Amino acid sequence: MMRPVYIAGTGLTAVGELWERTALSLATEALRAAMTASPQQPIGALYVANALGAALGQQSNLAPAIAAAVGLQGCETLTIDAGGAAGGLAIRQAMLAVASGAYDAVAVVGVEKVSDVLDERREAALALTTDGDWEGLHGVTLTSQWAMLMRKYMHDYAVASADFAAFPVNAHANAVANRHALYRFAITPDKVKNAGMVADPLSLLDCATVADGAAAVIISAQPHTSTVRAVRIAGSGVASDAIALHERADMLDLAAVRLATTRALHQANLTINDVQALDMTDPHAICAVLTLEALGYTPRGTATTLGASGAISANGTVPLALTGGCKARGDVVGALGVYQIVELTAQLRGTAANQVANATVALATCSAGLASTAVTHVLVAE
Amino acid sequence: MELARHWRQRNARYRLEGSRHRSDGTIAFPPREGNEWEPYVLSGQGELLTYAVVHQAPSGHEGEVPYMVAIVQLVEGPRITAQLTDCDASEVTIGMAVEMTTRLLGDTGADGLLLYGYKFRPVL
Incomplete structure (x- = not known):
């Protein structure tokens, strides 16, 4: 029987044509916000959704770089490039990892950097x-x-x-x-x-206009401990x-x-x-x-x-x-x-x-x- | 260069060769692999299921805009995605009869590989 899984913390950046920002910088901002919103979570893995980094010839296997940038170096990482489904698939993999007991908390970040090309x-x-x-x-x-x-x-x-x-x-x-x-x-x-x-x-x-942005979620076996409502x-x-x-x-x-x-x-x-x-x-x-x-x-x-x-x-x-x-x-x-x-x-x-x-x-x-x-x-x- | 990528599809691209199932006679396109399938050349006759006019093209097709892409119901059963050619958008209607024609599909660039293959046009 799988155990309940909660959204413990969230973060995101503005969506836009963010000329001064890299994919790494956007992902780091969103993920730090999510981690700050849910301190004390024992994050065992980072799953990254990024559809176009490799397709645009910019960066493949983005996850280890993001892990290192937020102090998670050494954790399990996975980069998912399944087009517009990548973010949902990353959330699902994190949910399965926590529900199964493999980890008590998993970080997920979805990031796209598309404004550098015509x-x-x-x-x-x-x-x-x-x-x-x-x-x-x-x-x-x-x-x-x-x-x-x-x-x-x-x-x-x-x-x-x-x-x-x-x-x-x-x-x-x-x-x-x-x-x-x-x-x-x-x-x-x-x-x-x-x-x-x-x-x-x-x-x-x-x-729709395809644009830059990043969002992050900490998925955990423990609901958020502060006064906000628990979301499962x-x-x-x-x-x-x-x-x-x-x-x-x-x-x-x-x-x-x-x-x-x-x-x-x-x-x-x-x-x-x-x-x-x-x-x-x-x-x-x-x-x-x-x-x-x-x-x-x-x-x-x-x-x-x-x-x-x-x-x-x-x-x-x-x-x-x-x-x-x-x-x-x-x-x-x-x-x-x-x-x-x-x-x-x-x-x-x-x-x-x-x-x-x-x-x-x-x-x-x-x-x-x-x-x-x-x-x-x-x-x-x- | 990608020469092999295009070369291996030559029968399908140049003469619309798909597959026929040896036991139940089903016709398939693109061609299927496996012992139960044998090569089968389709007639190239079909009917327009739907289409769109592309104004914002991907790399490699910038010089072609506006162009029409379509899904065609082939008379043998399979459906196929291809460009419409030899007609103006104002003449095109869903359900119209179309036929295969061989045209230049693209140019891989400096290495000079010209890609030919099927497009569809109104039946002459």
């Missing part, structure tokens, strides 16, 4: 999570693959591109209050509609799908997201209706729409109505992108899964910028590429 190299690095020989070679980008899904969705369900605009508008509205967000300004549906195309039918204002990882699930979109029988079903979430909720003995605060991989409205449907919030082909009705707003029934989401907080790729845990821990402790009243159950799901790997965690306040 768009083309960043697009190419991101596209490495597509099928290299059978998708990537043909000039496919992740954005163009989401655009293909959006076009198919519009065709199959008779939905207009304007029906997606509520999602980036909501993301920007929420980011205004988030001090660590990349874009702290509101946008209008008209601006989304009139923005230039990145990958038609996806416009610039329905495309009640469920954890991972699932995979065909890496190539064309290999999937039903392209509009994000099966890995659906399966990972089912597994995590089952472990937590909860249902999706128990979740009060939610964060997901949402670089485009179509990702949020397909994820809402995979999570079972709405029948297939109908999730854009949650945007139109205002259900996704901060005070709605399914609040989305409470920190701005990938669109306005910024897409921190491999660090996203760790940012989510830091941000949702704040929700459960009642200290978040767009606080959901009395939230006690939160769910984070992040994924790589077009959800070829998906990771879901369920957090519960005790």
Whole structure:
């Protein structure tokens, strides 16, 4: 029987184009903050999520350098580069290590440093999570693959591109209050509609900006000892799908997201209706729409109505992108899964910028590429 | 250089050679490995399932923008990702009939390796 596992301390940096900072410096800042917030934790291992360091030719095996920089030299280290799922996978490995009794505490840091290269190299690095020989070679980008899904969705369900605009508008509205967000300004549906195309039918204002940042969590068998509310990882699930979109029988079903979430909720003995605060991989409205449907919030082909009705707003029934989401907080790729845990821990402790009243159950799901790997965690306040 | 990486896919790239399952007749693309599969050349005929117009390209494709990427349902059963060519975005619709054509896919740079392979175009 595995033992309970808690979020003992958290830390993060602002998300942005941080020209003066290295990946090591960002990771160190976030991790020191998390360690300071949870002193006396016997950290036995450091798991680092970093999707693009090696792909951009900057640094592979980043974890030992971070361990040395924060005084953890000698501990077990692991660097995970599983695209946008890396952060969630690092959290899961830490949870398993603590739950199994291998360690009493494990540090996790997700870090991404992407602003040193121009768009083309960043697009190419991101596209490495597509099928290299059978998708990537043909000039496919992740954005163009989401655009293909959006076009198919519009065709199959008779939905207009304007029906997606509520999602980036909501993301920007929420980011205004988030001090660590990349874009702290509101946008209008008209601006989304009139923005230039990145990958038609996806416009610039329905495309997240990939940005620098780091977040850290100390995962422990002991809840935080101070006055803050204890937050437990009640469920954890991972699932995979065909890496190539064309290999999937039903392209509009994000099966890995659906399966990972089912597994995590089952472990937590909860249902999706128990979740009060939610964060997901949402670089485009179509990702949020397909994820809402995979999570079972709405029948297939109908999730854009949650945007139109205002259900996704901060005070709605399914609040989305409470920190701005990938669109306005910024897409921190491999660090996203760790940012989510830091941000949702704040929700459960009642200290978040767009606080959901009395939230006690939160769910984070992040994924790589077009959800070829998906990771879901369920957090519960005790 | 990556010569071998591209050379080993030559049959699939140049003539859309996939695989046929020896017992149940299933057609697969990309080609499958294993004794139960035999080589099978696909017709290159298909129907457009979905597409997007790329304006922000990855390294190696900067000079091609805007270009269209697509997923095609091949008549033999498999689906394939490739670029659309010989047409304007305004002429493209989901469900239109398309066929394979061989085109330059890229240039590996200073070593001069030109990559040829399949794209799809509206049926002539």
